[in-house]
């Protein structure tokens with residue numbers, strides 16, 4: 106099983122390609138939670154996530170012949186970019202297989218880091234089949250995204266950095282996909298400072314760790330569904346599961362709306378761009394998914410910042426809905442002059458700002474002499490929304506909240 110010396114060895118190798126990322130005290134989250142919150146900013150790591158660490162360490166351990174033959178992997182995400190840059194820096198040829206529908210931004214970034222991108226299949230498993238084909242045909246080494254001790258050791262260097270920068274850390278909160286990141290971090294932390302807690306976080310729509318730990322064996326989900334695409338993994342690895350069982354204190358889950366709120370807070374308050382997978386750790390803290398003492402030093406690892414702009418737009422809207430800053434309602438008015446004006450008077454009284462309004466007298470959902478109105482509003486928070494809806498209903502409007 107992975108041990109601390111593996112991670113100490115990795116540290117020297119990983120220094121060549123990756124940054125010792127900042128550990129930043131957050132006044133905002135400390136005052137919100139009563140804890141002493143320090144954010145580990147792996148979103149500003151080279152390639153935008155921690156993956157460069159594991160890939161660098163794995164490539165450094167290849168023999169001269171293996172380096173000559175090159176590496177291959179399948180990934181549409183952060184692992185692709187990490188492997189591409191790590192290989193290029195080591196002078197090793199890399200091929201990355203991505204599903205055909207992979208976002209063009211990820212394809213371009215991976216190419217820019219020096220990899221040859223092969224587009225194949227409609228999903229990850231077809232891409233992985235092709236990558237294993239290339240492994241055999243071209244004698245390349247397949248770089249697994251998490252289930253490889255050298256990869257885990259590379260990711261574990263984050264744990265060493267946290268302990269170095271904040272030796273008194275009480276709790277480290279770590280996203281879990283396949284479990285490579287948390288296996289490395291937990292190994293470093295538990296051997297150096299056994300009193301520190303390591304808490305794993307999964308998205309509720311991709312949560313295989315908790316049932317696996319309950320059952321005592323790896324559970325594989327039939328499907329996954331979450332905005333945190335970096336951790337949308339069906340199961341833990343064969344190698345990561347026993348490490349998680351032995352060294353991780355607790356595993357919790359967060360919902361997509363909770364992740365969206367964490368992303369919004371990070372953008373608005375911390376001026377920090379973090380992808381869904383990178384925000385689950387802060388979401389778990391903000392939504393009190395685990396217990397902690399006042400003044401406890403808590404480090405959520407913000408593991409990546411590679412979020413595509415369309416996804417970010419959706420997440421922002423979801424986050425605004427969750428925090429009561431965006432409201433979409435539908436109601437029915439009499440189709441007569443002044444009906445809309447009376448409704449708008451209530452909006453004005455509440456200072457609810459209109460983004461968009463749709464007035465439809467042809468809707469089949471309403472009576473002939475009625476008209477349907479859908480309004481999108483900018484609001485000031487959940488209390489504002491509640492008060493506004495209460496007044497509308499008191500005035501006799503039948504209101505559906507659409508978002």
Ligand SMILES: Cc1ncc(COP(=O)(O)O)c(C=O)c1O
Pocket residue numbers: 154182183184250251280281282283284285286287335336338380382383408409410
């Ligand atoms: C941003 C981000 N966070 C967390 C993870 C989870 O890492 P692991 O699969 O090693 O658990 C990933 C994996 O791709 C990731 O991209």
